Amino acid sequence: xxxxxxxxxxxxxxxxxxxxxxxxxxxxxxxxxxxxxxxxxxxxxxxxxxxxxxxxxxxxxxxxxxxxxxxxxxxxxxxxxxxxxxxxxxxxxxxxxxxxxxxxxxxxxxxxxxxxxxxxxxxxxxx
Amino acid sequence: xxxxxxxxxxxxxxxxxxxxxxxxxxxxxxxxxxxxxxxxxxxxxxxxxxxxxxxxxxxxxxxxxxxxxxxxxxxxxxxxxxxxxxxxxxxxxxxxxxxxxxxxxxxx
Numbered sequence: 001x002x003x004x005x006x007x008x009x010x011x012x013x014x015x016x017x018x019x020x021x022x023x024x025x026x027x028x029x030x031x032x033x034x035x036x037x038x039x040x041x042x043x044x045x046x047x048x049x050x051x052x053x054x055x056x057x058x059x060x061x062x063x064x065x066x067x068x069x070x071x072x073x074x075x076x077x078x079x080x081x082x083x084x085x086x087x088x089x090x091x092x093x094x095x096x097x098x099x100x101x102x103x104x105x106x107x108x109x110x111x112x113x114x115x116x117x118x119x120x121x122x123x124x125x126x127x
Numbered sequence: 128x129x130x131x132x133x134x135x136x137x138x139x140x141x142x143x144x145x146x147x148x149x150x151x152x153x154x155x156x157x158x159x160x161x162x163x164x165x166x167x168x169x170x171x172x173x174x175x176x177x178x179x180x181x182x183x184x185x186x187x188x189x190x191x192x193x194x195x196x197x198x199x200x201x202x203x204x205x206x207x208x209x210x211x212x213x214x215x216x217x218x219x220x221x222x223x224x225x226x227x228x229x230x231x232x233x234x235x
């Protein structure tokens with residue numbers, strides 16, 4: 001079955017760190033652009049970060065991008081051996097509280113929209 | 128950054144009626160526009176991409192139109208399972224990828 005399963009969420013104090021993981025099955029994360037999208041309680045969707053596929057252009061394969069709100073604090077990475085995509089979150093703030101979704105780009109070379117989503121993992125930043 | 132604005136915020140519709148949702152982009156995004164449906168406690172589901180192409184398995188009662196800065200999602204005859212929140216998203220100028228604020232379709 002093709003699916004994404006996120007893990008690693010929880011309650012963390014402001015200033016703390018957390019690492020989210022997204023385990024893929026039924027396809028290889030190395031062959032797809034993968035993103036993290038978050039949703040604060042009762043709010044809309046906010047794109048957080050993307051990592052390009054290994055199959056992208058020679059010069060941009062594996063490239064990453066971030067929303068301004070997380071740039072310098074979050075790092076997206078991929079572990080091809082485990083078929084996972086990870087999000088290292090440092091210097092967490094209260095406004096990072098959200099459900100974090102892992103999402104797959106519909107096109108292997110990255111169109112920028114998502115045909116497969118995980119169920120999400122809740123991150124709560126509070127003292 | 129391309130700002131996406133959806134209207135109305137809430138749409139009250141009776142089952143069997145037509146629902147028309149709007150999405151406006153702050154700059155031209157051509158037809159690089161997707162629509163998603165999200166039900167409470169669930170992840171978003173892709174409905175439409177390329178402004179008007181239905182994703183796999185999406186019923187024909189869902190249709191998308193528009194280009195440039197003005198887009199519409201139409202649900203021709205609302206079924207009980209269609210009451211949800213709908214988001215538009217542009218993928219023309221990124222990063223960042225940007226979503227609209229959502230339209231909640233509720234039972235009238």
